[in-house]
Amino acid sequence: MKIKMLAAASALALLSAPAVAQDKAVKIGFITTLSGPQAIIGNDMKNSVELALDHLGRKMGGLPVEVIYEDDSFKPDVGKQKSEKLVQQDKVNFVSGYIWSNVLLASLKSVTDDGDTILVGANAGPSQIAGELCNKNFFTTSWQNDQTTMAMGEKLNKAGVKKVYLMAPNYAAGKDMLAGVRRSYKGEVMGEDLTKWPDQLDFSAELAKIQAAKPDAVFVFYPGAAGVQFLTQYSQAGLKGKIPLYTAFTIDATTLPQQKDLALGVLGAQTWVNDLPNDANKKFVADFKKKHGTYPSFYGQQSYDAIMLINSAVVGLKGDLSNKDKIRAELKKANFTSTRGPFKFNTNNFPIQNVYIQETVKDSDGNLTLKTVETIMTDFKDPYHEKCPMK
């Protein structure tokens, strides 16, 4: 028996020998926003990536890991430039990150057409990449934009909302989010406003229209710092408490410290909430809190999952990253324990997953945090995978 084990071990050592002999590192480029008001998101993602690396002992399949962070400055052109730099100059194995759908859409081809690099998205989920632009070199550990808001549309149906008013910023994600609500919501959409992104910060004209339209509920998508401005102005206009507000990606651990009590009583749809009762998540949340003193946000959780997914592929191939087909096949297996529990890839490399409804509550220390109140969708697929030619 012992001899057999020894033989197996030496066979393993032989197999992994080429990779070790190359004495290479796993290089990961990570694009996020690290300057400006939206840097609170980028920092949360960076902290979570670092935590994932800590948990992995800074090694994947025996190889050291090097992560190069780049700041997209919240601009598609800068994001594309930085992606090209990571692919061509740094020659990374994987590019991950991407908060914004418009930045991801601008950068997609620079990464996936290279042939040597695989993109593992950690947030943005534009419908184009889930559908006709789907790519064998693109995976994501987040969601497809419509997936989350379709769940919210279902929640609006359940809550008996007859007339709703929709608002979002006028860019790729904003349009997807509202399309998602419209897809599943059965009541009447009284009005829809797309506001200029990212420079319109004053929503007075739109809020006045909502006040006049008197809908049963309002649905909005205002990510990051814009969510702080929206909730503040919603309350200043006297709408808070009068017209119930439903959201997606507007209230999270990065914005709560500034939104404070304005976030109480506002429901949101999310594919992960910090209180999900699985072991991987408990460890992630507890260690994040220990290290940074705050709750991680969903942006951070998805970044953590992205690193764990990459790790699963590197470990599965015992550190041999020379064959792209094998890397893709390993990634597709999603052979890792996601912090959100059940996680599978669909044909378009977007996750099949649950969607939850979250609410803002106070924790035992009196800090604001988010709590799961309902599982609204189970093993939910985005609607665009049928348009994706990949099987």
Next chain:
Amino acid sequence: MDPQLTLYLIQALNGLQLGLLMFLLAAGLTLTFGIMDLVNLAHGSLYMMGAYFAATFISLTDSFLLGALLALIASLVLGIAVEVIVMRRLYRRDHLDHVLATFGLILFFNELVRAFWGPAGLTIAVPSWLAHSVQLMPGVIYSAYRLAIIAVGLLVALFLAWLVTRTRTGMWIRAGASNRTMIGALGVNVQLLFTLVFGLGSVLAALAGLMAAPIVTVQIGMGDNILILAFVIIVIGGIGSIKGAFIAAMTVGMIDTFGRAFLPELLKLFLSNSAASTAAPALSSMMIYLLMAGILVWRPTGLFGARS
């Protein structure tokens, strides 16, 4: 009251509030451009600094009014320092040098804020005594804070009108806008007048910045976008004219607000739903530029321009 009429009224108030905020910013810009013949791209940075000063002083003093007052004083000192240290060297040079130097100032101030206050931005809470809404008429409910902005904006506009038309300083300012060389020849201390005008412009910009801060957030580069609007306003109003800046700011505020509010519905009459809601924000932000182009064709010096 008819709900449609109520909506028009509230949108008019929104337009008025936006216009007055823009007027505060444009007034300083039109004075420095008109009188000192100085293209000051860094005016938006003074707007940002006003907001950052206010955020700091308000959290230190725990009082909105006291913090705002200290912020205005700090902005005055900053404005005068910028004039003495940088601007004074630029008057004799041409506009391209102004643009280069003041663009450099924008970068300088943005990095200064990043180093001093950090990249994340700050928030100023609306003071508790203004954090409610007021019923102006049956059905017309409006934010008390925005009403306060309207009141302050109108008071400042009245003060400026008095200053420019009724005082000796105002006479110099008007004379300076028409013919700079002549007032120097008549024995007016031009150097001092310039410092004064630049300081006044800085305070107005800072006031706009700190009043806008509780609505938007205090962040790096917050003045850069709004500066473009301010330039549109002074070009429409005529460079150097406070009256022109006021009328242009009101027009731009109204057009922007009503465009955002009613264009989508208007476009839906002859476009599909999704095309209309995508095109409307783009078209409404274009409208003020169309207005500017139209006015420049009709009156090349703007509505009340003293000179071209």
